[in-house]
Amino acid sequence: MQLKFPHWILSLYLLILMICYAIGEKTEFKQTNENIVHHHDSTTPHMDHSVLVFFTPNELKIGNKIQVYFKKITPSSNTPHFLPKEEANLIPFSHSNLSFLIQLFGFPKSSSQAQAMEDTLKQCEMSPIKGETKFCAASLESMLDFVHQIFGLNTQFKALSTKNSGLLDNILQNYTIMNEPKEVLAPKMVACHTMPYPYVVYYCHYQVSESKVFKVTLMGENGDGVEAVAVCHMDTSQWSSNHVSFRVLGIMPGSSPVCHFFPADNLVWVPLNDGDEGFGDDGLSSVV
Template structure:
């Protein structure tokens, strides 16, 4: 069974940096949502600017893919800031398997040798490291206040969402949508309209993970979060309807979470907001009729 990694989103991009770095033994899932994810040392050089008040020396040394963080005070029409949006194509994204096919393939770190042989990846290859990373994170127990599940099929994802929201609850999904094609990954965007807050008493974020076929790390955290839809206009004319979330309680977050370095804040000192990549899904319940 020969499959390949052909689409690397923000999640996968940051993971490649992380896999080559030495870190602590704590959870390092690259999901931008649970306070235990990207580490601040995961950076490369980039020279770019914006009007968000951050120092140029700091921005010069930041990984471009980390230009997704902001604070609630930025949520206003006319705000201009540099944002990174990965480009994804249905023709190059990992294939989403049907439940029957997905369930026929072992999905556990204990099966890693068999899986590497199945997918024809050498043990020391980048793909093998990514597979090991994904399986390890998916096998971990949830952190305090978290419900998590790695979905290997759309059917299993919908089952997880229905179980958390309630079997009789209707729900919808939000994504970040690029309304005009562009090859630019990082540019300055302006908030074209006042951001629209989405009613979300509970939300489930599903993040893509690097794997030979589509795998989503889905989780829900018990804390105060607010979900928004934001219409953005890029300097090159690109328009993006972005999904974004603000986390208002960061007191339990890892001090090494990269958001604090990007925003110049500390755990519990202020809310942290971020945009979702276009291949991520955010599920929210619909109000009862």
């Protein structure tokens, strides 16, 4: 059954466009670990600052300091956008069509853009782990279709995202948790991560195992203020032992829950609670 979207879709589309401005440098979309650190089969050969977003639940308390890398948001007039669903459906999105796609977008075969496209297509076609449902959305409509599939057709939901007061630079620094972290009570959550591609693609996934969503107020050493969204995955026993979080934290699969902060251009979808109104706490439009 194909969903029909009501008038609010324009407001949500404008919201997504605003978030996409946080992807500015992805017009060239050079391959970076930042785009794949949340995927369970990440096998990056070395570690850079962009993967330093992981922590354990016992670190999530007021006054604690966590070393985190938050990417600076740089708006760009060349920022890629979502394609309309009808247009996105006309472009093949598969690794088997990689040569055609590279030629279509005019990238040299040996370029970093071509390599990034290949990595994204491979990630999107990789089999999900046990208990996981995944989907790569190349349009706003297809992303909402996937969230409806997970939550149910009659469930209202909202999007949460990390916000900052204007990051001064792309630096790794200690952030202090300023207030008691607030758990967002939700029976289910869908996480959507941006992927490097010529147009906007979100890697969205849902896990049946328990995950907890938090809003965390952070203050950096240089004065950066961040209202961060964090997710704690309580069961990591099915994750690949090569997942970068285990190298960052020095733990093994299933030995401890793993938490991570979300970059500003990522989304966490959660069902609306009974007390929620038409807009989420972060000002994002709710959807049906």
